[in-house]
Amino acid sequence: MTTELRVLDPAEWDDWYANLELAFGGVAEAPEERALWQELTEPERFLGVWDGERAVGTAGAFSFRLSVPGGTLVPAAGVTMVSVATTHRRRGILTSMMRRQLDDVRAWGEPLAVLTASEPEIYGRFGYGIGACTTRATIDTTRVRLSVPDGADDVLLRQTDAGKAAGACEAVYARLVPGRPGMLARQPGWEAQPLLDPPGGRGGASPLQCVLAERGGEVVGFARYSIKPEWSFAGANGSVTVRDLGALDPAAEGALWRFLCSIDLTSSVRIHSRPVDDAWQHLVSDIRRCEPSQRDGLHVRLVEVGAALSLRAYQAPVDVVFEVADAFCPWNEGRWRLTADASGANCVRTQDAADVALSVRELGAAYLGGVSLTALAAAGRVRELRPGALNQAAVAFGWPVAPWLPHGF
Template sequence: MQHHRTTQPPAAPSARRRERRHACPGNAAPRRVRSAATRANCCPRRFGPLRAHGEEARPRRCAAPCPLSRSGPSAAAGWPRPYGRSTFSLVAISILTGSIGAAAPPGQYLGWTCAQAGVDRATVTTTNPLLRAPAAEEFPAMWRSMVDTFSESAHDADLTLETTLAEPERCLIALDGDDIVATAGIFTRDLTVPGAIVPIAGVTYVTVAPTHRRRGVLTEIMVRQLTELHEQDGEAVAALWASEAGIYQRFGYGNAAPRASISGSTRETAFRREVDLGTGRVRRLGEDKVRPHAQAVYDALRPAAVGWLDRPDKWWARRHYDPEHYREGFTEQRYLAHEERDGQVTGWASYRVKGEFERTGPNGLVALLDIGATTPQAQAALWRFLLDQDLVRRFRRRMSGPDDSLQHLVLNPRAVETEISDGLWVRLVDVDRALAARRYSAEIDIVLDVSDDVCPWNAGRWRLTAGPDGAECAATTDPADLQLTSTELGAAYLGGPSLAALALAGRVRELTTGALHTAATAFGWHTAPWCPEVF
């Protein structure tokens, strides 16, 4: 699913395009369908710049409904439809008012008939894809469509595993005839946030087929998911991993837990003199023997590890799933356990090795997949074992946090090359419930003025009264102290990106002197968030 557009010089409008106009009931004169005036005045949720302190949020809109905007629940979310080309061919997902699961009547476009739009029905071609949840027996076809869109090959063993994880009742497929042209799903997960563990909607399987891109399908899916979560009192927080980092910010997702990828030469990784490796030992075990120990260590760490997800048995099975086509030339997964003298296991790791040789000798690469330890000694000993293996000269860990412990173990910090990228993206579905669910580093009593084009129930002012022991959040009419959008709230939710840093980038606006410092301190946390697994 590509989400970029090639910029080309504008072509001179043809006579036919100049003639194709619609008379908008709220405007004094007809306007061209794609004119800036139409987009500004007719589309329901086109906001101007950040409003002044104390000013009401008022979208600029027509006095009457625009026939080129959606009707029904999706219109409330405020997303304009993409306009057609040439013969005004309209391709859209049928989220028709009150008629989910039924095909649109000929000539009907998202609840507006051709007559209402002022278009000759004979000139309209409709291939309305139908958006609905798949039946359980349709999941294999949905999964294969998703894999194909990601330009990967489908393997039966992968499908068998994925079937144990999928929740078809929380999935969506878009059908164009018998063809699945878009997919999306949600995993029911728990996420560690500052001071608490909250249920989240883990958004996944999101694809749009190349044949149906640039037609608003993704927007329909995103709005549908968030609206249903809100209306059904579902999870107050949604989260996802993005195939392309620029896609989901427009839907209110913020980069809450950046991902770090570390690498380097093992020859430069001498530890600091004071590092204590303890008196335990590192053992290689089979997957069946290491998993119970890994689960116990993981569960002990998770309550304080912001960004970590719950990992029941089926997710451990996925984590240790090891088909040949996953290995990229490396060995099978190998497993380590750190065992104390009394037999207690205080750490585990999983990794792969790729053996390579150059003219001067071995140049093997060890790739760390997973590591956790309940003591500093176990953490250091596991790292030392991985780095000291014979024939290994390089190391790599693609899934880590910005504050990886190896940076602080080595004498030469330059030995650990670190690349920071986006990681877990977080979306507050219901601002009040989400903000009240976490804890805060300092006492705070602040009014937030939130803009949210996708989830209009979040738009407005919210008073957050919170601290280390609890939080309350409720709508208010009091003057605001900070102004921001749902995207910035999502980014700051796990205590990662600072509100002060976002303000420096112009993404948060301080309305009351000192409010930014107070909020940045309270929203921050003593550990950097990171998520160790993609879902």
């Protein structure tokens, strides 16, 4: 059969998206969810592979601005909606879409591509490294106590409608973005994503609820959550699911977590995606009773090595030459000299001897500061060629705040 790879025609979106749904199990999304993704789709940045009139491959790239160490918002392609029809596997369709997409991203002048993976093993061969992880947990509020910071009692909590409070929540979120690598500045239309709450997806839980944290008339934090009422012979056994939480200071954050852990008729708080260094872990009396676990979150790909490494900050001065391997994007191959200090960073091609050898995948993993180059070296994925160079680079690439992607795309 002959297939054709081309940019998505908006008139083909329904057929294109139906193939995506089929590839992910064939369960149709709620109309409101489907409508939002159609509204957010940028057709000129989305690809389809067609076999006659049938879409057999899909891939897209949202135009994002991603926070990197130092707070700069870097243009990044948010790779999304990647699928290949089961009938057309092992024909090179995925590779052809990844090839075209990365060429396009480079032409658009975006030095980074990022994604969340349904199957993490797929994307390493295209140069993506796991750059940020996420934590989930279930706090047993019948056994766990919270110790909140001073000032939490001065924070006023106000229950409100999630839709009406969206502007206040977004203002808090926007102030948090530069302070944590991996967060996305909300582009127009994306403020609706955290409010998606189709009834069919609630699993018996309440509609989305919202509480604002205020001090002196200013909103300093928010939590969006749902409650699932449950009862046993012994009494109430409901659960709270945290959908979204942001706070501008420790007192506001502590007040919000205390509220979530003390809602009447509940015995647990379920956390599905929070930073690995999130504050709640240091507020609880017994971390074991919270059963925290981690999984991969954001996968990062340096599309332009020199530009990407020049745009982030480094926590220590560094002068190191990387020997970079990148078979899929050969324009990145070769030696790059990274120099950085308090005044800024610069990464340019060089003929000087290499100090550290690695692939672009390892650079992506370390880029946001959450994965140590020394840990990758211990796994045999980074090689030190000049004594001392690896530790220097690892310290510089680290960052005091763990990277985190606040929501999928």
